[in-house]
Amino acid sequence: MNPGTHDPTSPNFNPRKSPLPSDAESVYANAIKVGDREPGTGTLYFGKSANGKYYRYSGQNGEVHWSGEMAPNKVPRAIKKQLDHTEGS
Amino acid sequence: MFAVEFEIHFDAVKAWPATWGSLWLWVEGRVVGKADESEMVMTGFDSLHEVAIETGTRANPLLWGAPLHDALDVVMWARYESDHEPALARLISDPASLFPFEVLPRWTGAFFDGWEAILLENNTSERFIYRQESGSPIEATWPLGTFRQVVNEAKYDFEKAARTLVTGSESMS
Numbered sequence: 001m002n003p004g005t006h007d008p009t010s011p012n013f014n015p016r017k018s019p020l021p022s023d024a025e026s027v028y029a030n031a032i033k034v035g036d037r038e039p040g041t042g043t044l045y046f047g048k049s050a051n052g053k054y055y056r057y058s059g060q061n062g063e064v065h066w067s068g069e070m071a072p073n074k075v076p077r078a079i080k081k082q083l084d085h086t087e088g089s
Numbered sequence: 090m091f092a093v094e095f096e097i098h099f100d101a102v103k104a105w106p107a108t109w110g111s112l113w114l115w116v117e118g119r120v121v122g123k124a125d126e127s128e129m130v131m132t133g134f135d136s137l138h139e140v141a142i143e144t145g146t147r148a149n150p151l152l153w154g155a156p157l158h159d160a161l162d163v164v165m166w167a168r169y170e171s172d173h174e175p176a177l178a179r180l181i182s183d184p185a186s187l188f189p190f191e192v193l194p195r196w197t198g199a200f201f202d203g204w205e206a207i208l209l210e211n212n213t214s215e216r217f218i219y220r221q222e223s224g225s226p227i228e229a230t231w232p233l234g235t236f237r238q239v240v241n242e243a244k245y246d247f248e249k250a251a252r253t254l255v256t257g258s259e260s261m262s
Contacts, residue, residue, distance in 0.1 A: 034196055038142070041135035042106075044196045058132045058198040060107040067128065067199050074194070074202075077170050 023049050024066040028057055030086065032079050046075050048083040090231050091116055091217070093137070093243035095130055097251060106131045108251040112200045117229045121193075121204060121219055128199045130251070134244045136196040140208065141237040143189045147210040151180060152190065157218050157226035164190045164207045192236075193219065208236060 021027075031047030043064060045057040054075045058067040072080065092115040097108060112133040113122035152160045155177060162175035167184035168191055181187065193206035206219035215233050220226040 037196065038135070038139050041139065041196075042129065042132045044132070044198065056198070058129060060129050060131050061104075063103075063107045063129075065129075067132075068202065073170050073172070075170070076168055080170060 018068060020066055021049070021053075021055070021069070024055060027055050028064070028066070031055070031057055032082050034076070034079065046070070046079045046083065048086075054080070054083070091229065091235055091239050093239055094124075095134075095243065095247050097130070097247075097254060098127055099254075105252050106248075108254070112197075116217060116219065116227075119227070121206065122201045123199070123203070126199050126202075130247060132196075132198040133200040134240075134247060136198075137192075137240045138244055140192050140195065141240040144215075144234055144237040145210070146189050147208055147215070148212075149187075149190070149209065151177065152187075152207075153209050153211065153216075157228055158220075160209065161205055161207055161218055161220060161226050163187065165205055167191075192217070 027047040027049045028045065031045035034044040034046070042058065042060045044059075045064065047055045047057065049055065054070045054072060056067050056070050057064050059065065075083070093112070094115060095110055095112045097110040103109060107129050108131070109127055110130040111124060111126055112128075112130050113120055113124040115121070152163070155163075159176050162171075163177040163181060164187045165171070166175050166178055167181065167187035178184075190207045190209065192208050193201045193204045203222045204219065205222070206217060209216045209218065210233055213233055214230050215236060217229045217231070217236065218226055
Protein backbone atom coordinates (compact mmCIF):
# COMPACT_ATOMS: atom_id res chain seq x y z
CA MET A 1 0.00 0.00 0.00
CA ASN A 2 1.27 3.43 -1.00
CA PRO A 3 1.04 6.04 1.82
CA GLY A 4 0.18 8.69 -0.78
CA THR A 5 0.43 12.18 0.68
CA HIS A 6 -0.39 11.12 4.25
CA ASP A 7 3.00 9.95 5.49
CA PRO A 8 4.74 12.71 7.49
CA THR A 9 8.12 11.08 6.82
CA SER A 10 7.65 11.20 3.04
CA PRO A 11 8.67 14.11 0.77
CA ASN A 12 5.19 13.81 -0.76
CA PHE A 13 3.51 14.55 2.59
CA ASN A 14 0.77 17.15 2.40
CA PRO A 15 0.43 18.92 5.76
CA ARG A 16 -3.27 19.55 5.07
CA LYS A 17 -3.84 15.79 5.05
CA SER A 18 -4.56 13.56 8.02
CA PRO A 19 -1.44 11.66 9.06
CA LEU A 20 -1.35 8.04 8.00
CA PRO A 21 -2.55 5.90 10.92
CA SER A 22 -0.12 3.25 12.10
CA ASP A 23 -2.60 0.45 11.38
CA ALA A 24 -3.46 1.56 7.81
CA GLU A 25 -1.52 -1.32 6.27
CA SER A 26 -2.92 -4.02 8.54
CA VAL A 27 -6.50 -2.79 8.10
CA TYR A 28 -6.04 -2.76 4.33
CA ALA A 29 -5.18 -6.46 4.44
CA ASN A 30 -8.82 -7.20 5.34
CA ALA A 31 -10.47 -4.29 3.54
CA ILE A 32 -13.44 -4.85 1.25
CA LYS A 33 -13.33 -3.70 -2.35
CA VAL A 34 -16.25 -1.78 -3.82
CA GLY A 35 -17.74 -4.07 -6.44
CA ASP A 36 -20.14 -3.72 -9.35
CA ARG A 37 -18.14 -1.00 -11.04
CA GLU A 38 -17.46 -0.38 -14.69
CA PRO A 39 -14.52 -2.38 -16.07
CA GLY A 40 -11.30 -0.41 -16.13
CA THR A 41 -12.21 1.97 -13.33
CA GLY A 42 -10.05 2.61 -10.31
CA THR A 43 -10.41 0.74 -7.07
CA LEU A 44 -11.89 1.77 -3.76
CA TYR A 45 -11.73 -0.21 -0.52
CA PHE A 46 -13.14 0.23 2.96
CA GLY A 47 -11.70 -1.34 6.08
CA LYS A 48 -12.34 -1.31 9.81
CA SER A 49 -9.64 -0.99 12.42
CA ALA A 50 -9.46 -2.93 15.68
CA ASN A 51 -10.65 0.15 17.54
CA GLY A 52 -13.70 0.56 15.33
CA LYS A 53 -12.52 3.21 12.89
CA TYR A 54 -13.43 2.99 9.20
CA TYR A 55 -10.72 3.68 6.63
CA ARG A 56 -11.00 4.32 2.92
CA TYR A 57 -8.38 3.34 0.36
CA SER A 58 -8.24 4.59 -3.24
CA GLY A 59 -6.18 3.36 -6.11
CA GLN A 60 -5.41 3.20 -9.80
CA ASN A 61 -3.64 0.52 -11.74
CA GLY A 62 -2.84 -1.54 -8.65
CA GLU A 63 -1.39 1.36 -6.69
CA VAL A 64 -3.55 1.85 -3.60
CA HIS A 65 -3.23 4.45 -0.85
CA TRP A 66 -5.04 5.27 2.38
CA SER A 67 -7.44 8.13 1.62
CA GLY A 68 -8.99 8.97 4.93
CA GLU A 69 -10.91 7.92 7.98
CA MET A 70 -14.62 7.81 7.27
CA ALA A 71 -17.58 8.46 9.54
CA PRO A 72 -19.70 5.31 9.87
CA ASN A 73 -22.54 6.97 7.96
CA LYS A 74 -20.22 7.57 4.99
CA VAL A 75 -19.39 3.90 4.51
CA PRO A 76 -21.75 2.18 2.07
CA ARG A 77 -24.31 0.23 4.08
CA ALA A 78 -23.59 -3.15 2.44
CA ILE A 79 -19.84 -2.84 3.00
CA LYS A 80 -20.25 -1.60 6.55
CA LYS A 81 -22.42 -4.60 7.31
CA GLN A 82 -19.71 -6.95 6.03
CA LEU A 83 -16.99 -5.15 7.99
CA ASP A 84 -19.04 -5.17 11.18
CA HIS A 85 -19.90 -8.85 10.70
CA THR A 86 -16.29 -9.80 10.09
CA GLU A 87 -15.30 -7.98 13.25
CA GLY A 88 -17.91 -9.83 15.28
CA SER A 89 -17.19 -13.30 13.89
CA MET B 90 -23.95 26.41 -16.23
CA PHE B 91 -21.95 23.24 -15.49
CA ALA B 92 -18.25 22.54 -15.80
CA VAL B 93 -15.57 20.20 -14.52
CA GLU B 94 -12.17 21.63 -13.61
CA PHE B 95 -8.98 19.75 -12.82
CA GLU B 96 -5.35 20.42 -12.00
CA ILE B 97 -2.36 18.17 -12.38
CA HIS B 98 0.13 18.44 -9.56
CA PHE B 99 3.56 18.49 -11.10
CA ASP B 100 5.31 17.72 -7.82
CA ALA B 101 3.39 14.48 -7.54
CA VAL B 102 2.94 13.33 -11.15
CA LYS B 103 3.14 9.57 -11.35
CA ALA B 104 2.74 7.08 -14.11
CA TRP B 105 -0.61 7.23 -15.84
CA PRO B 106 -3.32 6.60 -14.65
CA ALA B 107 -2.14 7.27 -11.10
CA THR B 108 -1.63 10.98 -11.84
CA TRP B 109 -2.24 13.20 -8.82
CA GLY B 110 -4.07 16.49 -8.85
CA SER B 111 -7.30 18.22 -7.93
CA LEU B 112 -10.82 17.92 -9.31
CA TRP B 113 -13.98 19.91 -8.68
CA LEU B 114 -17.23 20.97 -10.33
CA TRP B 115 -18.66 24.35 -11.21
CA VAL B 116 -22.44 24.56 -10.94
CA GLU B 117 -23.92 27.90 -11.93
CA GLY B 118 -20.87 29.75 -10.67
CA ARG B 119 -20.51 27.79 -7.44
CA VAL B 120 -17.65 25.44 -6.65
CA VAL B 121 -18.79 21.94 -5.71
CA GLY B 122 -16.09 19.84 -4.11
CA LYS B 123 -12.82 20.38 -2.26
CA ALA B 124 -10.79 22.30 -4.81
CA ASP B 125 -7.64 22.10 -2.68
CA GLU B 126 -7.78 18.33 -2.25
CA SER B 127 -4.95 16.29 -3.75
CA GLU B 128 -5.72 12.76 -4.90
CA MET B 129 -5.37 10.48 -7.92
CA VAL B 130 -7.51 12.44 -10.37
CA MET B 131 -8.89 9.37 -12.12
CA THR B 132 -10.44 8.25 -8.83
CA GLY B 133 -12.84 11.15 -9.21
CA PHE B 134 -13.22 10.95 -12.98
CA ASP B 135 -13.98 7.22 -12.97
CA SER B 136 -16.88 7.75 -10.60
CA LEU B 137 -18.24 10.75 -12.50
CA HIS B 138 -17.94 8.76 -15.72
CA GLU B 139 -19.98 5.93 -14.20
CA VAL B 140 -22.68 8.48 -13.42
CA ALA B 141 -22.45 9.85 -16.95
CA ILE B 142 -22.97 6.52 -18.69
CA GLU B 143 -26.15 5.94 -16.69
CA THR B 144 -27.77 8.97 -18.32
CA GLY B 145 -31.31 8.10 -19.38
CA THR B 146 -31.98 5.78 -16.43
CA ARG B 147 -33.02 8.35 -13.85
CA ALA B 148 -36.69 9.04 -14.47
CA ASN B 149 -38.50 8.75 -11.15
CA PRO B 150 -41.75 10.67 -10.60
CA LEU B 151 -41.53 10.23 -6.83
CA LEU B 152 -38.13 11.89 -6.58
CA TRP B 153 -38.92 14.43 -9.30
CA GLY B 154 -41.90 15.74 -7.38
CA ALA B 155 -40.31 15.62 -3.93
CA PRO B 156 -38.82 18.54 -2.00
CA LEU B 157 -35.10 18.80 -2.68
CA HIS B 158 -33.97 17.68 0.77
CA ASP B 159 -36.34 14.68 0.72
CA ALA B 160 -35.00 13.52 -2.65
CA LEU B 161 -31.40 13.89 -1.49
CA ASP B 162 -32.08 12.24 1.86
CA VAL B 163 -33.67 9.13 0.41
CA VAL B 164 -30.97 8.57 -2.23
CA MET B 165 -28.26 8.91 0.43
CA TRP B 166 -30.20 6.62 2.78
CA ALA B 167 -30.35 3.98 0.04
CA ARG B 168 -26.56 3.72 -0.11
CA TYR B 169 -25.41 4.74 3.37
CA GLU B 170 -26.48 4.12 6.90
CA SER B 171 -28.59 6.86 8.42
CA ASP B 172 -29.61 7.76 11.95
CA HIS B 173 -33.15 8.32 10.78
CA GLU B 174 -35.35 6.92 8.06
CA PRO B 175 -36.15 9.69 5.57
CA ALA B 176 -39.72 10.59 4.70
CA LEU B 177 -39.73 8.81 1.33
CA ALA B 178 -38.03 5.60 2.47
CA ARG B 179 -41.27 3.75 3.18
CA LEU B 180 -42.25 4.22 -0.47
CA ILE B 181 -39.07 2.57 -1.76
CA SER B 182 -39.30 -1.19 -2.10
CA ASP B 183 -35.73 -1.68 -3.34
CA PRO B 184 -33.16 0.84 -2.07
CA ALA B 185 -30.68 -0.36 -4.70
CA SER B 186 -32.99 1.03 -7.37
CA LEU B 187 -31.91 4.49 -6.22
CA PHE B 188 -28.17 3.89 -6.65
CA PRO B 189 -28.07 5.36 -10.20
CA PHE B 190 -29.33 8.70 -8.87
CA GLU B 191 -26.29 9.23 -6.65
CA VAL B 192 -23.61 11.51 -8.11
CA LEU B 193 -21.69 12.47 -4.97
CA PRO B 194 -20.00 11.18 -3.03
CA ARG B 195 -20.40 7.80 -4.76
CA TRP B 196 -16.82 6.57 -5.43
CA THR B 197 -15.16 9.95 -6.03
CA GLY B 198 -12.83 9.58 -3.05
CA ALA B 199 -11.49 12.56 -1.13
CA PHE B 200 -12.36 15.17 -3.78
CA PHE B 201 -15.96 15.39 -2.67
CA ASP B 202 -15.87 14.44 1.00
CA GLY B 203 -18.63 16.38 2.73
CA TRP B 204 -20.68 16.84 -0.43
CA GLU B 205 -23.83 15.09 -1.60
CA ALA B 206 -25.45 15.31 -5.02
CA ILE B 207 -28.02 13.51 -7.14
CA LEU B 208 -29.29 13.74 -10.71
CA LEU B 209 -32.96 13.48 -11.68
CA GLU B 210 -34.15 13.30 -15.28
CA ASN B 211 -37.19 13.71 -17.45
CA ASN B 212 -37.39 13.49 -21.25
CA THR B 213 -35.68 16.80 -21.88
CA SER B 214 -33.84 17.96 -18.82
CA GLU B 215 -31.79 16.87 -15.86
CA ARG B 216 -31.81 18.39 -12.39
CA PHE B 217 -28.59 18.43 -10.36
CA ILE B 218 -29.45 18.70 -6.67
CA TYR B 219 -26.55 19.10 -4.25
CA ARG B 220 -25.57 20.28 -0.81
CA GLN B 221 -22.53 20.57 1.36
CA GLU B 222 -22.87 18.57 4.54
CA SER B 223 -25.60 20.06 6.76
CA GLY B 224 -26.27 22.82 4.27
CA SER B 225 -29.45 23.57 2.38
CA PRO B 226 -29.90 21.81 -0.95
CA ILE B 227 -29.44 23.78 -4.17
CA GLU B 228 -30.80 22.83 -7.57
CA ALA B 229 -29.56 23.48 -11.10
CA THR B 230 -31.40 22.39 -14.24
CA TRP B 231 -29.92 21.91 -17.69
CA PRO B 232 -30.70 19.93 -20.87
CA LEU B 233 -30.66 16.15 -20.60
CA GLY B 234 -27.21 14.78 -21.41
CA THR B 235 -25.29 17.85 -20.29
CA PHE B 236 -23.67 16.09 -17.35
CA ARG B 237 -22.53 13.21 -19.57
CA GLN B 238 -21.14 15.49 -22.26
CA VAL B 239 -19.27 17.78 -19.88
CA VAL B 240 -17.80 14.96 -17.80
CA ASN B 241 -16.72 12.96 -20.84
CA GLU B 242 -15.06 15.97 -22.45
CA ALA B 243 -13.25 16.87 -19.24
CA LYS B 244 -12.12 13.28 -18.72
CA TYR B 245 -10.79 13.16 -22.28
CA ASP B 246 -8.92 16.44 -21.77
CA PHE B 247 -7.47 15.22 -18.49
CA GLU B 248 -6.29 11.94 -19.99
CA LYS B 249 -4.68 13.76 -22.87
CA ALA B 250 -2.90 16.22 -20.57
CA ALA B 251 -1.81 13.59 -18.07
CA ARG B 252 -0.47 11.21 -20.71
CA THR B 253 1.41 14.03 -22.39
CA LEU B 254 3.04 15.08 -19.12
CA VAL B 255 4.04 11.60 -18.12
CA THR B 256 5.00 10.03 -21.42
CA GLY B 257 5.42 12.96 -23.76
CA SER B 258 2.85 11.33 -26.03
CA GLU B 259 -0.84 12.15 -26.43
CA SER B 260 -1.67 8.58 -27.44
CA MET B 261 -5.06 7.60 -26.00
CA SER B 262 -4.76 3.90 -26.75
